[in-house]
Amino acid sequence: MPSPTSAIVAVGAHLPTGIRTTEQTERRLRDENPGRGLPVGLIRRMTGVDRVHEREPGEQASDLAAHAARRALADSPEPVDLLIFASASQDLIEPATAHIVADRLGLDVPVFDVKNACNSVLNAVQVAHAMIVSGQARRVLIASGETPTSAVRWRLADRHQFVRSFPGYTMSDAGAALVLEAATAGGCGIVDLAFSAASHHWRIGTLPTGGSMHPRDPEATYFDIDGRGLQRAFLALGPELITDLLARRGVALADVDLVLMHQVAEPHLAPIAERLGLGVERILPTVAEHGNLASATLPIQLRRALDDGLVSPGSLVLLVGLAGGISLGAALVRL
Structure with missing residues (x-):
């Protein structure tokens, strides 16, 4: 079965x-x-x-x-x-x-x-x-x-x-x-997923308000982020999470039709993509036009790729998430 x-x-x-x-x-x-x-x-x-x-x-x-x-x-x-x-x-x-x-x-x-x-x-x-x-x-x-x-x-x-x-x-x-x-399995669907975290970096970027640390401090209602530190933390991650994900499914990067990746700033895109073993030419750029869309980034990129005809039923898409904390995630999806 x-x-x-x-x-x-x-x-x-x-x-x-x-x-x-x-x-x-x-x-x-x-x-x-x-x-x-x-x-x-x-x-x-x-x-x-x-x-x-x-x-x-x-x-x-x-x-x-x-x-x-x-x-x-x-x-x-x-x-x-x-x-x-x-x-x-x-x-x-x-x-x-x-x-x-x-x-x-x-x-x-x-x-x-x-x-x-x-x-x-x-x-x-x-x-x-x-x-x-x-x-x-x-x-x-x-x-x-x-x-x-x-x-x-x-x-x-x-x-x-x-x-x-x-x-x-x-x-x-x-x-x-x-x-x-x-x-x-074998048709369209989630092929595989993988996640990792380097939680010792949690202090790099915070929005402290509302938690037990700062329950009522007005100054805690604003982002407090070390942008360069966040980039360095992501660049310290190796490509293994993504390469292992593809390898265990027998998929080469060349088999992937499009890569969707969370984007914080345009200059960060190429170095982080290369560090993760992804060619930047395979990634759909959105940050210049739409800014940092937080967790909505990947589905909005997918919607745009579908609307623009970049992918269609049967396409193989790799979704790559980057998040404060820090964490890395990837999903290989057959549309």
Whole structure:
């Protein structure tokens, strides 16, 4: 009897129409910090990001997730029996944001949240796949709503604070959704997944608010990230997670039709891709046009690749996730 697996049968993306250009970001920083001598053009030169997406006032992470989920469910309207909200963002500490998304969608199914910074969606795929293969679910909706623009620091105490806040200026709000359902191995579906972590790096990038360390500190509501340290940490990772994943499935990198990879800054893309054993020419670039989309990056890239005809049913796609903490993940998927 063929082995069970799960397949991605629908992909939804929601990019807010509100746009903040990098020039507007720098202008606001200069206006709110007169006399600090903030350099003109630095963000664009250092990151390659032209613009970011901003949600409407009053929109929550659950709203962005629900927008994307409706699009995914319109493409695959059969009932789901589980909803996973997967995001670095959340509406509230409690209850799980998945409940709010389910309420917005009118769903009466079990729900829970999965959170692992920018790998939240990829880890949710891991969980959904395991639950489908084990028979605990048949069709799973994964919905993500990212609202990192809430944590951008505009008023700066000094240059050091500007440097630690820098990665936040290129982060975008976004929504994304996937529907996974039971399938038979050998056709379309999740071929394999692999994950690793180097958790001693957790201090490199934080958003401290709301936890037991900083329950009520207003200063903890902003990103505090060592951007160069984060890049060095990822460059210290070897290619083994990805090369081993491909090897155990007898797949050569040349057999992969497209690589989708989380992107923080354009100059970081090539060195990290090469360190992981991936040719940058195989990677779909999105960070210049859309900024850092956090955990929504991979499904939004997949939606774009499908819409642009870069992949189609039968294509073999490698999804590569990078996240603060730090963690690395990969999923080999036959569409």
